[in-house]
Amino acid sequence: MKEEIEEIIINKIKNGELHACRFIVDKYKSYVYNVAIKIVKVREDAEEIAQDSFIKAFKSIESFKFESKFSTWLYRITFNNAISHTRKKMIFKDEISDSIIESLDVSIIADGFENLSRIDRKKILTQAIEKLNEEEKLLITLYYFEENSISEVSKITGLDENFIKVKIHRSRKKLFNLLSEIMGIKMEDVL
Amino acid sequence: MKENKLDDIIRTTVNKDMIEKPSLSFTDSVMEKLGVNPQEGKLKTKPIRIKWGLISMIFVYIIIVGAVFLIPGSVSSESFQMPTFNLPSITEYLDLGENTSKILIMLIFGGWLLIFIDKFLKKLFI
16 A cells, blocks of 8 residues: 555544544454553464554544554554553563674574575574564564564654664564574574 | 664564454444444444456356367367277267367356356355
8 A cells, every 4th residue: 555545544534534544453453462462472362452553543533643654653662562461561671682682693693594495494583583572573573574664663662762773772682692593503603 | 783683673573463462342332331332333344355356257267168169279279189989988988079178168167257256246245
């Protein structure tokens, strides 16, 4: 759905044509659901939160003035909804030693990874992402899967852009550390 | 450089089908909560790809049938020598004359076309 079409649909919803909501829900449901599940971790809760986020978004659609991407605005609602559901603040913590990360030979892992079939690459990457902590998973999802910019991720999570840059940088390296483990490359071999 | 390499690898590997999907009734549930009949506003897709597929199949069929009848050297032309067998051929058994091969080719491709049209119509109306 191109952005112009999306704008027309949003204007229709603003004019009370609620049946047009279906297009928006169909387009964003997987992404909204993924943001929710990365925070609440339980499928049923995530589904409930994702649905409520859409309802909230449509009910307050008048406040959306096209100043940002609709997706950014929607993910922000979802993020806040999921956070208030868990009744706790997300604590972004660093759990990995930089010294280990920095000494990884990226090219060895990258070459090994690229030599795998596409299906294996996807399987291994999914496994590695699953091993990240919830905060890292959320940032990787928002940044890579939903293709948001750092600035958009900042608007969604309310975190500082520089902080997000550092977090994504570290999550990415941690991901490679995990990839090397999953691919059976012992750390000693690449150090 | 290293950073770009890491970034590229993740970007080229991640795919939308890797993300978790909500339940199939997700959209209908949202529409119900909004007080809208879930059936209302359902996208009525036109099977454009299938339509072009059907047109292509009919075109291929016409070409094949045309080739069977018109191109010199095909089964109907005089220059083509059908293999001779001492045993009575299937043509004699079926008594279809010299057009048996042409009819068989038309039937095979006709059957193939009918199967395709059947699938097309099912996708169009279900």
